[in-house]
Amino acid sequence: xxxxxxxxxxxxxxxxxxxxxxxxxxxxxxxxxxxxxxxxxxxxxxxxxxxxxxxxxxxxxxxxxxxxxxxxxxxxxxxxxxxxxxxxxxxxxxxxxxxxxxxxxxxxxxxxxxxxxxxxxxxxxxxxxxxxxxxxxxxxxxxxxxxxxxxxxxxxxxxxxxxxxxxxxxxxxxxxxxxxxxxxxxxxxxxxxxxxxxxxxxxxxxxxxxxxxxxxxxxxxxxxxxxxxxxxxxxxxxxxxxxxxxxxxxxxxxxxxxxxxxxxxxxxxxxxxxxxxxxxxxxxxxxxxxxxxxxxxxxxxxxxxxxxxxxxxxxxxxxxxxxxxxxxxxxxxxxxxx
Amino acid sequence: xxxxxxxxxxxxxxxxxxxxxxxxxxxxxxxxxxxxxxxxxxxxxxxxxxxxxxxxxxxxxxxxxxxxxxxxxxxxxxxxxxxxxxxxxxxxxxxxxxxxxxxxxxxxxxxxxxxxxxxxxxxxxxxxxxxxxxxxxxxxxxxxxxxxxxxxxxxxxxxxxxxxxxxxxxxxxxxxxxxxxxxxxxxxxxxxxxxxxxxxxxxxxxxxxxxxxxxxxxxxxxxxxxxxxxxxxxxxxxxxxxxxxxxxxxxxxxxxxxxxxxxxxxxxxxxxxxxxxxxxxxxxxxxxxxxxxxxxxxxxxxxxxxxxxxxxxxxxxxxxxxxxxxxxxxxxxxxxxxxxxxxxxxxxxxxxxxxxxxxxxxxxxxxxxxxxxxxxxxxxxxxxxxxxxxxxxxxxxxxxxxxxxxxxx
Numbered sequence: 001x002x003x004x005x006x007x008x009x010x011x012x013x014x015x016x017x018x019x020x021x022x023x024x025x026x027x028x029x030x031x032x033x034x035x036x037x038x039x040x041x042x043x044x045x046x047x048x049x050x051x052x053x054x055x056x057x058x059x060x061x062x063x064x065x066x067x068x069x070x071x072x073x074x075x076x077x078x079x080x081x082x083x084x085x086x087x088x089x090x091x092x093x094x095x096x097x098x099x100x101x102x103x104x105x106x107x108x109x110x111x112x113x114x115x116x117x118x119x120x121x122x123x124x125x126x127x128x129x130x131x132x133x134x135x136x137x138x139x140x141x142x143x144x145x146x147x148x149x150x151x152x153x154x155x156x157x158x159x160x161x162x163x164x165x166x167x168x169x170x171x172x173x174x175x176x177x178x179x180x181x182x183x184x185x186x187x188x189x190x191x192x193x194x195x196x197x198x199x200x201x202x203x204x205x206x207x208x209x210x211x212x213x214x215x216x217x218x219x220x221x222x223x224x225x226x227x228x229x230x231x232x233x234x235x236x237x238x239x240x241x242x243x244x245x246x247x248x249x250x251x252x253x254x255x256x257x258x259x260x261x262x263x264x265x266x267x268x269x270x271x272x273x274x275x276x277x278x279x280x281x282x283x284x285x286x287x288x289x290x291x292x293x294x295x296x297x298x299x300x301x302x303x304x305x306x307x308x309x310x311x312x313x314x315x316x317x318x319x320x321x322x323x324x325x326x327x328x329x330x331x332x333x334x335x336x337x338x
Numbered sequence: 339x340x341x342x343x344x345x346x347x348x349x350x351x352x353x354x355x356x357x358x359x360x361x362x363x364x365x366x367x368x369x370x371x372x373x374x375x376x377x378x379x380x381x382x383x384x385x386x387x388x389x390x391x392x393x394x395x396x397x398x399x400x401x402x403x404x405x406x407x408x409x410x411x412x413x414x415x416x417x418x419x420x421x422x423x424x425x426x427x428x429x430x431x432x433x434x435x436x437x438x439x440x441x442x443x444x445x446x447x448x449x450x451x452x453x454x455x456x457x458x459x460x461x462x463x464x465x466x467x468x469x470x471x472x473x474x475x476x477x478x479x480x481x482x483x484x485x486x487x488x489x490x491x492x493x494x495x496x497x498x499x500x501x502x503x504x505x506x507x508x509x510x511x512x513x514x515x516x517x518x519x520x521x522x523x524x525x526x527x528x529x530x531x532x533x534x535x536x537x538x539x540x541x542x543x544x545x546x547x548x549x550x551x552x553x554x555x556x557x558x559x560x561x562x563x564x565x566x567x568x569x570x571x572x573x574x575x576x577x578x579x580x581x582x583x584x585x586x587x588x589x590x591x592x593x594x595x596x597x598x599x600x601x602x603x604x605x606x607x608x609x610x611x612x613x614x615x616x617x618x619x620x621x622x623x624x625x626x627x628x629x630x631x632x633x634x635x636x637x638x639x640x641x642x643x644x645x646x647x648x649x650x651x652x653x654x655x656x657x658x659x660x661x662x663x664x665x666x667x668x669x670x671x672x673x674x675x676x677x678x679x680x681x682x683x684x685x686x687x688x689x690x691x692x693x694x695x696x697x698x699x700x701x702x703x704x705x706x707x708x709x710x711x712x713x714x715x716x717x718x719x720x721x722x723x724x725x726x727x728x729x730x731x732x733x734x735x736x737x738x739x740x741x742x743x744x745x746x747x
Contacts, residue, residue, distance in 0.1 A: 046440035050433065143552055146522060157523040159428070159454065161461055249429045251458040256428040260387070295385070295423050300393075302423055303386045 024278045032278070036184055045176045049248065050288065052180045055187045056245045058284035061268040062194060062277055063237035069275025070198055071230035072210030074127065077118075077134030078265045080141035081111050081235040083257035085242025087145065090160045090252045091153050100165045100247050104186065107243035108236045115235020119228030138262040142254035159253025162246055183244050190237055194277060197233065206230055271313055273322025282321035286313070365682050371445030372684035377677060378418045379403070380438030380447045382455065383474075387425035391609075391662070392451050395474065396421045398666025399449065401652040402674075412677045415684075420444060424455055431455035432462065439468055446471050446689055449492070449669050453477045453524050456489075464488045469689050471676070472669050472719070476603070477528055481718040483694070488686075490693055490717045492669055494627055496525060496601075497532030498742030500576070502625055502723055503599050504536025505740065507544075507572060511597070515546045517570035519561060519585060521577055522550040529576035529601065532742075546570055553578065562588040575600040583614040590618035599623045602723070607632045607732060608659025616731050625723040625740075626733065627708050628668060632659035633732045641702030668703040672710060672719065675699055707739040 024032070036055075040048045064078050085107040092098040092106060118137065125133050145154050154160065167178035197203050205226045208216035217223045246252045264287045272283025294305035317323045371378040383396035403417040411417060420442050424431040431450070438444045446469035450456055453475045463470040464486050472492035473480050476499070480491035507514050518533060520526030530548065534541040547568045551558045558581050565573065566589075573596045575585050582604030589598065598621075604610050605624040629636045636642040645667055649656045656663055677684075679692040696719060699710040710719045722741050726733040 044440055046436045049436055053429070053433065139554070143554065157454075157527070159457060161457070245429065249432050249458065250461060251428055251432065253428050253454045253457065255426070255454045256458075258427075260425075260427070291386075291423075291425075299385050299421075299423065300397075 029278075032281075033188070037181075040177055040180050045174055048174075048176045048180050052176070052183050052248050053245070054281065054284050054288055055180075055183045056241050056248060057265070057268065057287060058281040059187055059190060059241035059244070060238050060265050061272060061283045061287075062191065062280035063234045063241065064265050064269045065272070065275065065277055065280055066194055066198070066206075066237070067230050067234035068269060069277075070203065070210065071206040071227060073122070073227060073230060074131040075134040075231075075234070076131050076259070076262050076266060077137035077141075078234075078238050079257045079259060079262035080134075080137045081115055081238040082242035082245065082261060082265075083141050083145065083252075083254075084114055085111050085239025086246035086252045086257065087154060087160075087242075088239065089243030090162050090246045093162055093247075094160055095153060101182070104240050104243045108240040111239025111242070112232045112236030114239075116228050116232035118235070119231030122231065123224055123227055135259065135262075138259045142258055145254040145257075154254075157254060159251055159256075162250045162252065164247065164250050179248055183248070186240065186244065190240065191277065194237070198277075202226065202229065267310070271310075271320045273320035273325075276320075276322035276325075279321040279325075367683045367685050367688070369445060369685045370443045372415070375415060376418050377412065377415050377684060378420065378442065378444040379673070380435070380442060380444035381419065381421040382424040382431055382434045382438070382447070382450045382459075383421060384426040384451065385423040387427065389426040389452065392474075393423075394656075394660055394662035395449070395451065395666040395669070398653065398663050399670040402648070402667055402670035405648055405652055406674055412674060413681060417674075417677070424450075424452075426452055426455065428454045428458035431458050435459045435462065439463075439466060445469075445684065446686065448472060448673050449474045449666075451475065456480070460486060460489055467686055469686055469693070471689070471693055472672060474665075474669070477524055478532075481716070483715060483717045488690060490690075490712070490719070492672065492719050493665075494602075494720050494723055494742065495532075495718060496528035496603075497535070498718075498721055499602055499625055499723060500529040500532025500574075501536035502725075502740045502742045503574060504533050505742075506725055506737075507599075508537065508540065511572065514544060514572045514597070515570045516544050516572045516574060517547040517549065517565045517568060517596075518545060518574045518576060519549050519551070519558070519565060520574075521581070522552050525578070525603075526550065526576050529574075533574060551577075551581065558584055559588050562592065566592055566594050570596060572597045572599070575604065577601065577604055579604045579606060579609045583610045586610070586614035586619050586622060590615065597621075597623070602626060605726075605733065606659070606661045608657065609661075611728060611731075612659075619728050622728045624726055624728070624733070626726050626735070627705060627720050627723050628661075628664050628703050629705060630733055631661070631664050635732070641704075644702050664703045668701040671701040671703075672696075672699065675701075705735070705739070 040051060060078060060082055064075060067073050067075055088107040088110050089103040092103040093100055122130055122133055146157050164175050166175055167173040171178065205221045208219065208221055209223055209226055213223055268283030268287045271286045272279030290309055291302065291306055294309060295302040297305045381396055381399065383393055384390050385393040385396065400419050400421060403419040406412060407416045420438060422434040422437065424434050435447060438447060447463060448471050450459065450470065451474035456473045456475055460470060467488060470489040472490060474492065476493050476496040478495040478497045480489055481495065507516065518530060520530050537544050547565060547570060549561050549565050551561050562585060575582055575598060577585060582600050586598065600622055602625055605626065607630060611619045629639065629642055648667065649658065649663060676689065676693045680688050694712045694714050694717065696710050696712045705724055708720065708722045712719050722739050724735050724739050725737045726735045
């Protein structure tokens with residue numbers, strides 16, 4: 001087994017109750033939710049836009065988390081699913097004049113199909129080999145989007161400009177604020193669905209495969225089916241995130257979905273804590289804000305500063321935000337006793 | 339009687355005061371980002387990521403405005419130049435530009451770099467009526483005042499440059515068999531279109547091969563071998579710098595001597611000709627609109643002397659062969675000129691109006707005879723180039739200044 005795989009399998013093994021360890025308690029969830037609902041009322045449109053992007057990337061990170069933390073499979077190809085989702089939404093909105101909200105389920109279904117099909121050949125691969133196969137997908141995607149054959153729909157290298165939706169029913173809200181709440185609603189729905197999925201029979205099957213494939217199949221889990229299913233679900237959620245991203249940024253172009261994005265999402269997952277769904281939002285915040293902080297420290301060396309910060313995080317809290325949360329919980333418990 | 343006189347006097351005084359105050363009011367007009375003491379200018383450029391070599395342009399512009407501020411600013415106002423990294427990624431560009439507009443509250447966005455990034459922010463800036471001034475890309479679409487009255491280009495468009503090559507070839511080598519190597523993106527395709535437009539009816543008979551490559555390919559040697567097999571006598575190299583150097587080197591290695599014309603984008607002595615090998619690059623043609631910082635013929639040129647002094651003082655240690663320093667200086671000087679022309683009316687509308695009224699303006703770094711002209715219907719500031727031939731270790735200009743204006747679509 002590769003070293004990378006050890007990290008993944010190790011983390012949940014520490015926690016005896018993986019199902020529970022994947023989510024937050026009700027109290028904490030409500031506090032986070034209240035913060036997410038209230039903050040936009042008091043900040044500038046620009047911050048709202050950043051928070052929208054935060055939620056969108058959090059969704060994409062969570063999708064990867066389901067795949068890696070849930071079923072133990074690697075993917076460096078999430079940017080490809082994100083791109084397919086973004087393009088599906090953009091093309092439906094701009095060429096077919098479809099309502100933006102309706103394009104999202106379509107994007108999700110298209111990506112689910114794409115991910116499920118990609119999962120078939122990926123079945124034969126595991127660990128770093130699977131990571132490499134998905135890496136190939138991510139590198140190929142921007143070029144596929146540039147192909148002259150699709151250019152009529154994709155706009156080729158020029159990309160497509162997407163119109164941002166207004167708030168419906170004449171609500172007195174800016175476009176940004178509406179889009180934020182819309183994204184938040186979609187995000188919460190998907191989060192709840194994902195938590196339930198992982199607590200269900202299928203979720204247990206995912207985790208059984210992650211922990212020990214042979215044991216899982218001995219228990220009657222259809223390993224091939226559930227592995228591809230995990231890929232499909234992950235790709236589907238990433239596709240919805242991509243569609244939302246296209247609407248928020250108002251532009252899709254092949255160069256926006258390079259391998260860089262896939263690596264960022266992977267980074268977000270590790271920083272947030274592999275297998276811990278609420279960590280996705282922390283990981284997403286890391287990939288959005290830390291590059292800005294690094295740039296603030298040194299413009300010429302922003303990449304190096306980012307590297308140092310990342311190194312510190314991995315070194316000090318190897319299990320990411322999840323570790324911080326556990327430590328905080330223990331501290332709180334101690335304080336209560338005293 | 340007395341009271342009427344008094345009333346008359348008082349009202350006269352009031353009128354006088356009112357008149358002077360409105361006069362003062364009419365003199366100074368500001369939009370967000372401008373005040374009595376400061377003009378806030380925003381910029382995005384890739385300081386990191388695959389295109390980070392262009393970051394030097396942003397640094398040059400920052401240094402240029404520092405020089406302007408040291409000399410007292412523009413009409414007494416200091417320029418506050420806020421520049422962010424977009425890593426050449428469109429989503430990041432949108433985020434950073436929104437930060438500039440909504441958080442830093444800049445008067446205008448100046449010289450944002452890259453076609454994808456500019457496409458991503460164009461609609462936003464135009465809907466907010468914020469100038470997207472002198473964008474750092476040669477795509478032809480920026481000259482579209484009717485649909486995007488808040489966006490303006492700066493450098494010659496790729497299409498006009500390509501047209502100039504086609505026109506020159508038709509005149510000098512009417513029977514040429516032309517092969518085109520182009521990058522498979524908007525950059526390369528703009529050149530391809532310009533070339534075909536330039537050849538006009540002769541395009542089909544003159545161009546015998548169009549070969550494209552992807553920017554992600556590590557080497558383009560295979561493409562060169564393929565082109566050579568078709569045996570053209572002219573090779574048009576529409577590539578970015580790295581591939582330009584590879585092409586010139588590979589043709590020499592194959593012992594093949596077609597007439598080579600390379601884009602202005604890849605005409606840098608330091609980053610293309612030298613890596614390709616000076617011996618291999620002899621006789622290669624290109625076109626230019628700016629002076630080359632590495633070229634000794636400009637040593638006594640007053641404009642380039644100013645440029646050189648600026649670099650020595652504000653950017654010590656700068657590599658003068660890097661075209662980015664020349665580019666950033668010229669673009670920043672053009673903006674300084676526009677802001678100066680705005681006087682005390684620093685509204686966004688007036689900035690665009692003044693930017694569209696540049697007449698025969700010549701920044702220090704442009705070739706003699708190349709002038710910046712704009713109007714309400716011409717948003718393409720630089721549209722002239724001159725042919726040049728590589729000889730020894732530098733470019734030699736020849737022929738007349740050629741104009742390649744492409745009408746706005």
